[in-house]
Amino acid sequence: MTTTHGTGPDPRPALVAEDLVVEYPAGRGRRVHAVSGVGLEVAAGETLGILGESGCGKSTVGRSLIQLPPPDSGTVRLGTTTLTGLAPEALRRARARIQIITQDPVSALNPRRKVKDLVWEGPSIWGSGGDTRDKDTRTDRALRDVGLDPAAVRDRRPHELSGGQCQRVCVARALMLEPEVLICDEPVSSLDVSVQAQILNLLETTVRRRGLSMVFIAHDVSVVKNISDRVMVMYLGKVCEVLPSEGLPHEAAHPYTRLLLASLPEVQLGTTDAPADAPVHAAELPSPLDPPSGCRFRTRCPLATGRCADEEPVPREIRPGHRVACHHAEPRRNRP
Ligand SMILES: Nc1ncnc2c1ncn2[C@@H]1O[C@H](COP(=O)(O)OP(=O)(O)OP(=O)(O)O)[C@@H](O)[C@H]1O
Ligand code: SF4
Ligand SMILES: [Mg+2]
Incomplete structure (x- = not known):
């Protein structure tokens, strides 16, 4: 890029x-x-x-x-x-x-809703959506943009799609809000x-x-x-x-x-x-409840010195x- x-x-x-x-x-x-x-x-x-x-x-x-x-x-x-x-x-x-795409696309999508409604959720919540024709045009375009065939997926629910297709729907949803x-x-x-x-x-x-x-x-x-x-x-x-x-x-x-x-x-x-x-020290990852003083990596670091414990x-x-x-x-x- x-x-x-x-x-x-x-x-x-x-x-x-x-x-x-x-x-x-x-x-x-x-x-x-x-x-x-x-x-x-x-x-x-x-x-x-x-x-x-x-x-x-x-x-x-x-x-x-x-x-x-x-x-x-x-x-x-x-x-x-x-x-x-x-x-x-x-x-x-x-x-x-600012939109987020997460690890588990299937659980990110409401299982009861159809793909076209999931993709349209943003505009309908934010009031930037128009009538049904506007919805059909824009959701179909968003689905095509993420490599999905609107005719094949728009009326399906998440469980009828693969994980990859669900992640594409999540991307389409996120992009809908520009x-x-x-x-x-x-x-x-x-x-x-x-x-x-x-x-x-x-x-x-x-x-x-x-x-x-x-x-x-x-x-x-x-x-x-x-x-x-x-x-x-x-x-x-x-x-x-x-x-x-x-x-x-x-x-x-x-x-x-x-x-x-x-x-x-x-x-x-x-x-x-x-x-x-040099090989790393075999020490386990320290607990985030009580991180090491100074540099947090010092317990595993092959270059650590006294200064690393005292000074961040x-x-x-x-x-x-x-x-x-x-x-x-x-x-x-x-x-x-
Ligand atoms: N809701 C929470 N309550 C208590 N501790 C949490 C919570 N969420 C995260 N943690 C702890 O905060 C620390 C950072 O977690 P985080 O999920 O941000 O790490 P990560 O780098 O995303 O890990 P991973 O690669 O496994 O996703 C970890 O010690 C984790 O156990
Ligand atoms: S040399 Fe010291 S400061 Fe640098 S990473 Fe290792 S422990 Fe941390
Ligand atoms: Mg994580």
């Missing part, structure tokens, strides 16, 4: 989040530190991938961005509209501009491998054709790398690294990112230059558009 990423802040960011904090109550006064001071910026027409292992807070960030629920603290701006703190009616209206930003949270992970590539291709062509911005959440490194302009890597509720996706295989500098890359076959990264760092690393720019939150990470060599 073509964007202005990598050369500093975009003059027209579509979505900005600053210092998001989300903690879930866990009984007996304890709290799950799910997201702890995460910030991100997505330029107009850009796709930002969010990568990290299970439980690192990816979905919590995605939900905070659409304010379902709002973060405990921090700010989210959609264009010039600050979503955090908006009055309910204003937030309801603004939400049409959003500026799509949040995709593991949109293909529940689908058969054979249809995953089709849905990824649909999302990629859709955002490119419409000039949408996208936040694409997944734990599959190669999928995120291929669809995103930039990648943000998270570990235990914190951002470790943000860099252009094309630089991921060769330039990733954070020890955790390099651990993720080292676990992949070279062919998935499209490189024979797979990282070969502040993200710093090691080359234009490439930020790393690590005391000891150095820029790696440029691409060949």
Whole structure:
């Protein structure tokens, strides 16, 4: 995809989040530190991938961005509209501009409704729909746009469709409201491998054709790398690294990112230059109830020093558009 990423802040960011904090109550006064001071910026027409292992807070960030629920603290701006703190009616209206596609398309759709009504739900709720003829014309067009044959599917219910077809209906529903930003949270992970590539291709062509911005959440490194302009890597509720996706295989500098890359076959990264760092400590993933002091990755990090326990690393720019939150990470060599 073509964007202005990598050369500093975009003059027209579509979505900005600053210092998001989300903690879930866990009984007996304890709290799950799910997201702890995460910030991100997505330029107009850009796709930002969010990568990290299970439980690192990816979905919590995605939900905070659409304010379902709002973060405990921090700010989210959609264009010039600050979503955090908006009055309910204003937030309801603004939400049409930022749509989410989730992992399980079948349960995202009301099983009792027909496809044409599911796709038309947005315009009917938001009062932007016209008469029956308008509905038929626009829902048929939306279905064709996502690669479905309207005559074959418009009167069916979700259980009569495949998982891939249901995800296409979810995309059609989201696009009906003409959003500026799509949040995709593991949109293909529940689908058969054979249809995953089709849905990824649909999302990629859709955002490119419409000039949408996208936040694409997944734990599959190669999928995120291929669809995103930039990648943000998270570990235990914190951002470790943000860099252009094309630089991921060769330039990733954070020890955790390099651990993720080292676990992949070279062919998935499209490189024979797979990282070969010191082995990671075998320690288990720490509990988000009581994250480690200083750098949260220190209990597994092969480069950890005393400073890493005492001092939280502040993200710093090691080359234009490439930020790393690590005391000891150095820029790696440029691409060949
Ligand atoms: N509603 C909730 N109540 C309590 N804890 C929660 C809740 N939702 C998420 N968590 C916890 O918050 C942390 C972050 O969860 P989140 O679902 O955001 O991670 P994730 O990166 O999306 O994981 P996955 O890759 O498995 O989807 C985890 O420790 C999770 O157990
Ligand atoms: S700050 Fe220290 S513990 Fe954290 S990633 Fe860097 S070297 Fe490892
Ligand atoms: Mg998740």
